Amino acid sequence: MNLLDIRNLSIVLKSATNPILAVDRVSLTMKEGxxxxxxxxxxxxxxxxxxxIIGVLDEKWHVDADRFHWRGKDLMRLSVDERKAIISKDVAMIFQEPMACLDPTMTIGMQLTEAVDGEQLTGYFWQKNQQRKETAISLLHKVGIKQHKICLKKYPHQLNEALCQRVMIAMALAKRPILLIADEPTAAMESTNQGQIFRLLASLNQLKNMSILLISHDLENVTHWTNTITVMYSGQFVEAGTTKHIFEQPFHPYTRALVDSSPKSNSGLPAKSRLMALPGSIPILQHLPIGCRLGxxxxxxxxxxxxxxxxxNYHGHQFSCHFSLKGSY
Known part of the structure; x- marks a missing residue:
């Protein structure tokens, strides 16, 4: 049974004139681990x-899907509050900018102890503050922050971006999620810090059997850490399959372009040569092409x-294209 099973999910932006179909019938599945x-x-x-997925879009966005199942339960049949109660308990998300997500007026210790789920605590009420603190220290150790005494007393602006991202991961782990969504978790980080964050996520997957949805614009980097990959373009589904198949034999022209633009694929180019890239840029929401938006x-x-x-669907490899590259290999 799939952990998360979404079929033909669409997201419409309500506007005073015409509604805008920002995400057009995208499907996504996640298995345990x-x-x-x-x-x-x-x-x-x-x-x-x-x-x-986690239900944080405001009222100007309308979400609809043919199927939205979480662990076999049909969330589309539930009310918004019931859906949020289930998802908020089992799913956690790490956002792109940790400095912007942390409260600048509260210390790391205050924010982390507040994130600890009260259901995990036992004993009398006067014992729970100490339990929260011990849990916060344990979470910091799990994400590789050993100097917990110093970190707990600091404010977010007193930490660098890599440490703030680790704190965000610790806050996400405080909920003991089954699925962790990491949205560009290493954006604007140095390569050393990027590797540390990715290795941390990989260890959480291996030791805790935690499922991870890793969102990134860097296809080559993602291939080192994932089992499967789903590719999107301008709100439409493009291709999905195993990481090996996606990188070595992509069937969609857009995926092929992403692979060809990676540094690994251009390692033989002379110095200062231009990387391979598709012409033009991704369309804005107000001027979306009809049909295939890559057209x-x-x-x-x-x-x-x-x-x-x-x-x-070709032997488990899915793609959405009239003129695919399937016969080119």
Whole structure:
């Protein structure tokens, strides 16, 4: 049984004129213990999809899906409050900018002890403050922060970005989630700190059997840490499959372009040469192309692309393209 099973999820932005279909019938599944990458350029709808899963979108966004199951339970049949109660207990999310997510007026210790789930505490009420503190210290140790006495007394602005991200991970772990959504967890970090955060997430997956949805725009980096990958472009599903198959034999032109633009694929280029890249840029929400939204940039686009392609399943490898690269290998 899948942990998370979403079929044809759409997210509409309500506006005074015409509603905007920001995410168009995207499907996503997660198994227990799986590390899945969600990849695409900035503006492809990755973060929007993640926020729809945990239910933090405000009223201007309307979310609908043919299926939205969590551990076999149909969440679309529940009220918004019931859905949030289930998801908030089992799913945690790490956001892109840890400095912006932490409260600047509270110390790390105050915020971390507040995040500890009261259901985990036992004994009398006067013993629970000490239990919260001990749990907070244990969480900091789990994420690699050994000097807990110093860290607990600091305010967010007194820590560097890498430490703040570790604190955010500790706060997420305080809920003992089954699924952890990491939205660009290493954005704007140095490569050394990036490796530390990714290794930490990998250890959580291996030791706690925690499922992780790793959101990133860097396909090559994600391949080192994931089992499976889903690719999105401009709010539409592009391709999904095992990490090995996606990187070595992509069936969709957009995925092929992402692979070709990676430093590994361009290692043989002369110095100062331009990397391979698709022409143009991702469309804005106010001017979305009809049909396949990659059409204006796609080197294989033809007249049929004005109609959105259906998802094709080829031995577990899914892709959405009228003129795929399947026969090219």
């Amino acid at each position: 799986e590390v899945r990458g969600l990849v695409g350029e900035s503006g492809s709808g990755k973060s929007l999809l993640a926020q729809a 204006p940039r796609c080197p294989r686009a033809q007249q049929a692309c004005v109609i959105a392609p259906k998802v094709t």
